[in-house]
Amino acid sequence: MNFHAIATIYKTEMARTWRTLFQSVVSPVISTSLYFVVFGSAIGSRIDEVGGVSYGAFIVPGLIMLTLMTQGISNASFAIYFPKFIGTIYELLSAPISYVEIVISYVGAAATKSAMLGLIILATASLFVDLEIAHPFMMLLFLVLTSVTFSLFGFIIGIWADNFEKLQLVPLLIVTPLTFLGGTFYAIDMLPPLWQKITLFNPVVYLVSGFRWSFYGVADVSVGLSLVMITVFLAACMALVAWIFRTGYRLKS
Template sequence: MNLHGIRAIYRFEMARTFRTLTQSIASPVLSTSLYFVVFGAAIGSRMGAIDGVSYGAFIIPGLIMLSLLNESISNASFGIYMPKWSGTIYELLSAPVSYIEVVVGYVGAAATKSLILGLLILATARVFVPYEIAHPVWMLCFLVLTAVTFSLFGFIIGLWADDFQKLQVIPLMIVTPLTFLGGAFYSINMLPPVWQKITLFNPVVYLISGFRWSFYGVSDVNVGISVAAIVGFLLACLVAVWWIFRTGWKLKA
């Protein structure tokens, strides 16, 4: 394992983040804070509790997950797309680093940024809404698993994209709508029975449900299924990355 290569890629990506703190960290935290102000403090105070949890506290896991998914994908996809766009990816491919080390460097940096962002949003939520974390270890596990998995997914998107517009297609048109429809602002048990069954085909439901369970001990689906869903998607992404580097798809064109 070439630790020097991994460290070089990781430090380069993290340095880019710290050069753009306003865009990378401050902007997502501020936009999520507006959700807490509107839905948590203003509207939440006029709504009843859901599963024994105040509405303002109930939406915290969903909002954190919304930011975590989008930022993980954006950070990883942009990080690997820029070398493709500038042509420096050929220098990376010819360097004495394996594809595993490349993936660890880029995905590790993207996941680290997302974890920092998620923890900052969690701390910011305390300003607007009181909440408790019933299972802090599990909460961190869900955070890390989700950040790594969707950073890996974003890495695949960055390899697939041919232009800057394609980097935003999946996050904006697929991931964000699935998150809003996946129980970020409500429990799926509030839906009619038919829609409850349809919603279970939304993979984001399992992420939000498991993450919310780590906070309040309540979930829409079994926690074991939530963990299995995340791990399954992680394995699928790993297989996809292995195939891309093995075949050179979108890398050698």
């Protein structure tokens, strides 16, 4: 394992974060804080507790999960797409570094950024609502698994995309709507019976539910099932990345 190469790419990607601090960190935190103000304070004051938790506190795990998924995808997809766009990807592919090391460095940097943002938003949320973390280890586990999985997913999107518009296609048209419809702002049992069953086909439900359970001990679905779902998605992304590098899909042409 070429740890020097991994560290070099990782440090380069992290340095880009500090050079674009407002876009990478400040902007997502401000956007999420507006959700706390609008939904947590303005609307939350008119809604009773959900599952024994104040509405403002109830939506925090879902908003953090939204940030983890969208930022993980955005950071990883741009990181690998930009070398393709300017043509330096061929230098990377011909360098004495394996495909595994390339994935570890790019995905690791993107996951670090999204996890860092998640923790910053968690600290910011504590200024607006009273938070409690019933299962801190499980909270960190879901945080890390989600960051890594969706950064890997973003890495795949970055390889698949052949223009900048496609980089935003999946996050804007698929991931964000699924998150809003995945129990971020409501409990699944608040829906009519038919829609409860339909909602269970939304994979984001399991991520939000498991993450919320780590905070308040309440969940819409089994915590074990939530872990299985995120693990299956992670394994699927790893298998797809392996196929991409084995075949050279959109890398060698």
